[in-house]
Amino acid sequence: MHAESLTLLWPFLIFVTMLFIIGIYCMLATYNLIRALIGIEILIKGVTILLIVVGYITNNVALTQALVITLIVIEAVVVAVAVGVVLGIHTHKNSLDIRNIRNLKG
Amino acid sequence: MQLNIFIMIVLVIASIWTVMTRSLLRAGIGLALVSVILAIVMFRLNSPLAAVFELSVCAGLISVLFVSVISLTQPYSQQEIADRMKSMFTRFKYLPIIVVIVGLVMFFMKFRPDLTLPVPQAEGDVRNILWNFRQIDLIGQVIILLCGVFAVVVLFKEIRKNAR
Numbered sequence: 355m356h357a358e359s360l361t362l363l364w365p366f367l368i369f370v371t372m373l374f375i376i377g378i379y380c381m382l383a384t385y386n387l388i389r390a391l392i393g394i395e396i397l398i399k400g401v402t403i404l405l406i407v408v409g410y411i412t413n414n415v416a417l418t419q420a421l422v423i424t425l426i427v428i429e430a431v432v433v434a435v436a437v438g439v440v441l442g443i444h445t446h447k448n449s450l451d452i453r454n455i456r457n458l459k460g
Numbered sequence: 461m462q463l464n465i466f467i468m469i470v471l472v473i474a475s476i477w478t479v480m481t482r483s484l485l486r487a488g489i490g491l492a493l494v495s496v497i498l499a500i501v502m503f504r505l506n507s508p509l510a511a512v513f514e515l516s517v518c519a520g521l522i523s524v525l526f527v528s529v530i531s532l533t534q535p536y537s538q539q540e541i542a543d544r545m546k547s548m549f550t551r552f553k554y555l556p557i558i559v560v561i562v563g564l565v566m567f568f569m570k571f572r573p574d575l576t577l578p579v580p581q582a583e584g585d586v587r588n589i590l591w592n593f594r595q596i597d598l599i600g601q602v603i604i605l606l607c608g609v610f611a612v613v614v615l616f617k618e619i620r621k622n623a624r
Contacts, residue, residue: 372559389487
């Protein structure tokens with residue numbers, strides 16, 4: 355990547371880094387499964403912004419749009435399956451606290 | 461470009477609010493808000509098709525899924541929720557400080573941001589690229605959708621069986 359492109363990308367990179375920190379902090383600090391899912395969602399939003407901005411700067415908007423559409427489909431499927439898993443855990447344990455689902459931990 | 465930066469600041473603030481808000485329902489709605497702001501950024505960065513997908517799938521479908529799962533799983537009374545949220549707030553109180561510090565450090569690093577984006581040139585049509593050059597992606601999407609449907613069917617069937 356050229357230095358000029360990196361200079362253009364830099365302001366967006368700051369915000370993408372902030373979104374990554376928010377998502378990772380949310381996943382690490384919470385004990386609730388739904389909040390962990392929200393953290394994953396925010397991480398995916400950061401990736402989406404990064405793809406769109408890189409496509410805009412390098413004039414490959416069509417290609418990055420195709421990739422983002424694929425990413426959105428995968429995101430929706432991941433959330434649907436995760437919601438099913440969360441509901442299953444809630445049915446078995448009557449709780450969404452991740453400290454209550456450590457049965458497999460060695 | 462300054463407007464883009466302003467929208468990105470709003471996006472980060474909305475994300476922090478989503479993560480730190482006490483009610484799970486508000487967190488789900490905040491996630492939809494983040495998706496809407498992200499769709500605005502996409503529209504401004506010349507990606508309308510991806511923005512429409514983001515708006516309809518992420519701000520619509522995923523928010524409905526979140527609100528449904530939150531309303532289906534409310535095992536605590538309001539007092540218990542309030543007690544738990546107090547401890548959660550103490551865990552999350554460092555998040556805005558860390559985010560602001562990292563943002564300032566990156567802002568004052570050696571790269572001087574250029575606030576003028578290039579004018580987009582004519583590029584290939586997204587439909588052409590998606591259908592003619594990224595066919596493997598489409599096959600992957602179909603496979604993932606089928607896997608997701610099967611997974612959801614199996615999971616919900618098990619829940620129903622246990623409910624009996």
